[in-house]
Amino acid sequence: MALLLMTGNWKPETWREAFGEAAPGRTILIHGTDGYDPADIRYAATWKPPQGVLAALPKLEAIFNLGAGVDALMGDPTLPDVPIVRVVDDNLTKRMGEWVVLQVLIHHRRVLTYLEQQRRHEWIDRRPQPIAEDVRVGFMGYGVLARHAAPILIALGYQVHAWARTPRDTDVTLHVGEDGLGEFLAGTDVLVCLLPLTPDTRRILNARLIGGLATDGPLGGPVLVNAGRGGLQDEDDILRALQSGALAGASLDVFQTEPLPADHPLWDAPNLVITPHNSAISDHRAIARYVAGQIAAYEAGEPLQNVVARDRGY
Amino acid sequence: MALLLMTGNWKPETWREAFGEAAPGRTILIHGTDGYDPADIRYAATWKPPQGVLAALPKLEAIFNLGAGVDALMGDPTLPDVPIVRVVDDNLTKRMGEWVVLQVLIHHRRVLTYLEQQRRHEWIDRRPQPIAEDVRVGFMGYGVLARHAAPILIALGYQVHAWARTPRDTDVTLHVGEDGLGEFLAGTDVLVCLLPLTPDTRRILNARLIGGLATDGPLGGPVLVNAGRGGLQDEDDILRALQSGALAGASLDVFQTEPLPADHPLWDAPNLVITPHNSAISDHRAIARYVAGQIAAYEAGEPLQNVVARDRGY
Numbered sequence: 001m002a003l004l005l006m007t008g009n010w011k012p013e014t015w016r017e018a019f020g021e022a023a024p025g026r027t028i029l030i031h032g033t034d035g036y037d038p039a040d041i042r043y044a045a046t047w048k049p050p051q052g053v054l055a056a057l058p059k060l061e062a063i064f065n066l067g068a069g070v071d072a073l074m075g076d077p078t079l080p081d082v083p084i085v086r087v088v089d090d091n092l093t094k095r096m097g098e099w100v101v102l103q104v105l106i107h108h109r110r111v112l113t114y115l116e117q118q119r120r121h122e123w124i125d126r127r128p129q130p131i132a133e134d135v136r137v138g139f140m141g142y143g144v145l146a147r148h149a150a151p152i153l154i155a156l157g158y159q160v161h162a163w164a165r166t167p168r169d170t171d172v173t174l175h176v177g178e179d180g181l182g183e184f185l186a187g188t189d190v191l192v193c194l195l196p197l198t199p200d201t202r203r204i205l206n207a208r209l210i211g212g213l214a215t216d217g218p219l220g221g222p223v224l225v226n227a228g229r230g231g232l233q234d235e236d237d238i239l240r241a242l243q244s245g246a247l248a249g250a251s252l253d254v255f256q257t258e259p260l261p262a263d264h265p266l267w268d269a270p271n272l273v274i275t276p277h278n279s280a281i282s283d284h285r286a287i288a289r290y291v292a293g294q295i296a297a298y299e300a301g302e303p304l305q306n307v308v309a310r311d312r313g314y
Numbered sequence: 315m316a317l318l319l320m321t322g323n324w325k326p327e328t329w330r331e332a333f334g335e336a337a338p339g340r341t342i343l344i345h346g347t348d349g350y351d352p353a354d355i356r357y358a359a360t361w362k363p364p365q366g367v368l369a370a371l372p373k374l375e376a377i378f379n380l381g382a383g384v385d386a387l388m389g390d391p392t393l394p395d396v397p398i399v400r401v402v403d404d405n406l407t408k409r410m411g412e413w414v415v416l417q418v419l420i421h422h423r424r425v426l427t428y429l430e431q432q433r434r435h436e437w438i439d440r441r442p443q444p445i446a447e448d449v450r451v452g453f454m455g456y457g458v459l460a461r462h463a464a465p466i467l468i469a470l471g472y473q474v475h476a477w478a479r480t481p482r483d484t485d486v487t488l489h490v491g492e493d494g495l496g497e498f499l500a501g502t503d504v505l506v507c508l509l510p511l512t513p514d515t516r517r518i519l520n521a522r523l524i525g526g527l528a529t530d531g532p533l534g535g536p537v538l539v540n541a542g543r544g545g546l547q548d549e550d551d552i553l554r555a556l557q558s559g560a561l562a563g564a565s566l567d568v569f570q571t572e573p574l575p576a577d578h579p580l581w582d583a584p585n586l587v588i589t590p591h592n593s594a595i596s597d598h599r600a601i602a603r604y605v606a607g608q609i610a611a612y613e614a615g616e617p618l619q620n621v622v623a624r625d626r627g628y
Contacts, residue, residue, distance in 0.1 A: 091445060094471050098446055101470065102419040109416055114589050115429070121581045123573035123590045131405060132412055152469045156415065157408050259437035267435040275428050276437045 002027040003295070004041045004057070006049040007066060011284070015066070018288035019045070023295065045291055048072040055080050062304060064291045067282060068092060068145075069229055071197035074313050084308040085294060089286050093148045096194075096280035099227060100149040103251035103273060104158065104190050107223045108135055112249070112271055130218035132157030138188030139163070140204075141195035141228065142170060145280075149192070161187065165200075165312070182212060189217035190225060196314035197229035206234035210241045221248030227279040230255040235266060242269040253279040316341040317609075318355045318371070320363040321380060325598070329380070332602035333359070337609065359605055362386040369394050376618060378605045381596060382406060382459075383543055385511035388627050398622040399608060403600050407462045410508075410594035413541060414463040417565035417587060418472065418504050421537040422449055426563070426585055444532035446471030452502030453477070454518075455509040455542065456484060459594075463506070475501065479514075479626070496526060503531035504539060510628035511543035520548035524555045535562030541593040544569040549580060556583040567593040 003026055005015050012030045019028045029036045031053060041057045045064040054063060055078040063084045065073055070084060106112070110126060117124055135158050139146040142162040150160050150172055161173040163184040168174065175184035185191070191213060195201045205226060213222035224247055226233060235256055241247040249271035258277055260266065267274065298304055308314060317340055321329050326344045333342045343350045345367060355371045359378040368377060369392040377398045379387055384398060420426070424440060431438055449472050453460040456476040464474045464486055475487040477498040482488065489498035499505070505527060509515045519540060527536035538561055540547060549570055555561040563585035572591055574580065581588065612618055622628060 094447070095443075095445060098419060098423060098470055101415070102423055102425070105412060105416040105419065106425070109412060111416070111420070111425070111587075112429075115426075115587070117590075118581060118588045121576040121578075123576075125590045125592045129409075129592065129595060131409060133408070152466060155466045155469060156412055262435040262437075264435075267432060273425075273429070274432045276431075276439045278439045278443065281443060 001042055002029055002036065002040045003043045003045060004029050004031055004036065006031040006044060006046040006053060008048055008050075010047050010066075014284050015045070015288070018284040019292065021285065022288035022292035026292075026295075043295060046073065049076070051076045052078050054078070062295075062298065064294070065308075066287055066291075068280070069196055070308050070314060071229060071231065074198070074308075074310075083304050084310075085291075085304055086306045086308055086314070087282070087287050087290060088144055088306050089282060089290060091283040091286045092280045093144055096145045096227060097149040097152060099253065099275070099279035100145075100192055100194075100225065101152050101156070103225045104135075104137055104153060104192070104223075105156075106251065106273060107190060107219065107225075107249040107271075108132065112273070133159065134218045135159065136161070136187055136189045136214065136217065138184055138191050139172075140184075140191060140193045142168070142172075142174065143194065145194045146192070185209065185212035186214055188222065189214050189219055190223045193224070193226040193228050193232060195228045195232055197231045198313035200313075201228075202231050203234045205232050205238065207237040207241065207246075210237065210246055219248050221245060223248055224250040224252075226251070227253040230258060239266055239269050242272055247271070249273075251275070253277055315356050316343055316350065316354045317357045317359060318343050318345055318350065320345040320358060320360040320367060322362055322364075324361050324380075328598050329359070329602070332598040333606065335599065336602035336606035340606075340609075357609060360387065363390070365390045366392050368392070376609075376612065378608070379622075380601055380605075382594070383510055384622050384628060385543060385545065388512070388622075388624075397618050398624075399605075399618055400620045400622055400628070401596070401601050401604060402458055402620050403596060403604060405597040405600045406594045407458055410459045410541060411463040411466060413567065413589070413593035414459075414506055414508075414539065415466050415470070417539045418449075418451055418467060418506070418537075419470075420565065420587060421504060421533065421539075421563040421585075422446065426587070447473065448532045449473065450475070450501055450503045450528065450531065452498055452505050453486075454498075454505060454507045456482070456486075456488065457508065459508045460506070499523065499526035500528055502536065503528050503533055504537040507538070507540040507542050507546060509542045509546055511545045512627035514627075516545050517548045519546050519552065521551040521555065521560075524551065524560055533562050535559060537562055538564040538566075540565070541567040544572060553580055553583050556586055561585070563587075565589070567591055 007015050016028050038057050039059050042061050045066055047066040060082050062082055137153055137158045137160050139162040142164045153160050163175045167176050251273040253275045254277055319329050330342050352371050353373055356375050361380040374396050376396055451467055451472045451474050453476040456478045467474050477489045481490050565587040567589045568591055
């Protein structure tokens with residue numbers, strides 16, 4: 001009945017404490033710290049576990065992923081065939097909404113330009129400044145995170161539409177699949193990428209995609225906002241697009257290599273906002289409560305929620 | 315039946331064109347450009363008109379103020395006793411909403427800190443970063459502008475309350491008058507000032523008010539956001555508060571002297587965001603349509619809307 005925690009360097013004792021509060025009475029073991037019999041482990045709660053460790057647990061019934069993306073897990077060829085549960089954390093969803101709305105407003109209202117003028121003590125009103133109603137925000141990926149941010153952007157006045165791999169019910173215009181991508185991009189001034197990282201989406205944010213974005217919009221060029229995964233980015237292409245003006249601006253919270261190395265040329269790219277992968281911070285206790293709640297329901301005979309579809313990879 | 319335009323240097327011909335479209339058939343005259351008989355003027359549409367000019371119009375029936383604040387008009391001791399109509403412009407309201415939400419997010423999500431780190435090529439996640447739900451935003455002044463911005467901030471998760479001079483129906487907790495000010499300030503982490511400038515509110519944003527703001531909030535100190543009027547500010551006090559840390563941050567769109575002089579010390583104040591009085595830009599044509607619509611209704615026997623109360627000054 002034990003729960004095994006595998007969080008690497010990511011605060012294992014903080015996680016132990018959080019799970020201790022959320023699931024009192026359950027045995028909580030930390031891989032690499034506590035000794036354990038693999039046959040005693042029924043559940044694993046993991047973040048980027050070492051390959052092969054999960055495969056060595058003969059009685060494992062479910063894996064709970066402690067972060068928002070399951071790409072690290074899916075890259076393990078020895079991954080056992082048990083349900084993988086994604087975390088759906090209201091707290092993380094709201095923080096991501098803050099970050100996305102902030103980045104759209106930063107580029108729309110030209111914050112970097114005005115801060116630069118402020119450094120030079122320059123009072124210049126750089127009109128015309130479009131109203132939000134003239135700015136088209138397009139979400140790539142329209143899951144829980146985008147569905148939270150979209151209505152806030154709509155309340156601010158933005159035109160919002162979305163692209164997803166498969167059809168689904170949405171309140172906004174949805175473009176679907178390869179066939180719908182061109183039209184989606186051509187009508188997008190600010191692209192907000194919240195895609196999962198899968199073999200299909202790796203390096204999808206490249207020169208070809210950027211070249212498909214609207215160039216007739218009110219911001220002087222398209223803007224790219226990515227808080228998905230660094231692996232979605234072709235960073236050479238993004239750098240060149242910022243330098244050439246093919247992108248009027250960008251906000252990146254994630255990178256191929258994190259921390260972004262101090263000598264990386266993206267640090268000095270024009271009209272780029274960099275945040276250190278903290279757009280949406282997971283709250284340990286909220287996630288532990290979520291996992292404990294799922295386990296309790298599962299043991300009462302209910303199905304697990306938010307289970308990853310292996311074939312699509314998220 | 316003529317309409318007299320007095321906009322000083324503020325694009326008089328653009329205004330003439332806008333009113334020509336909005337009120338075809340009406341005689342539109344520009345003070346200082348066109349010759350006119352004062353007895354022919356029935357309406358005046360003005361922005362900071364020279365003192366005494368309005369008093370010289372014997373048949374004047376109404377004054378339409380072309381900007382958001384009537385403080386310049388109210389300062390004219392010769393102002394004739396006819397209705398003064400405030401502009402209520404949906405476009406201006408929405409732009410102000412963009413600016414207010416942006417400034418709250420900038421300080422909450424520490425944009426200035428991360429941009430400074432970016433300049434130094436530093437990847438540092440400065441936790442703890444509070445969630446919006448832990449941040450209390452207080453509006454001083456709860457008119458059309460604040461009522462538009464408040465629900466967007468609430469959708470982002472912020473706690474929102476307000477202070478106003480007189481009781482009114484609101485969706486948020488409202489503190490009223492002098493007696494309610496202390497409690498309002500003590501529960502405010504981010505103060506958003508959208509007050510009109512009147513003799514009662516001049517220099518209200520001073521050390522005493524700043525000293526009443528919450529110091530137990532999650533942002534390391536209180537934040538001041540002002541898009542009302544520069545006259546509301548004691549700029550020496552605000553500067554000192556930023557330098558001492560009594561204010562953790564501020565965003566100012568308006569100043570005692572505009573443009574802000576290049577040698578003004580506020581340009582270099584820490585944690586301050588300066589924009590050149592462009593938080594909300596008036597759309598000439600939208601305002602002309604609004605004024606023309608009011609005149610048409612008035613001439614059809616209906617009362618004027620959004621008339622300034624002389625005793626309160628807005």
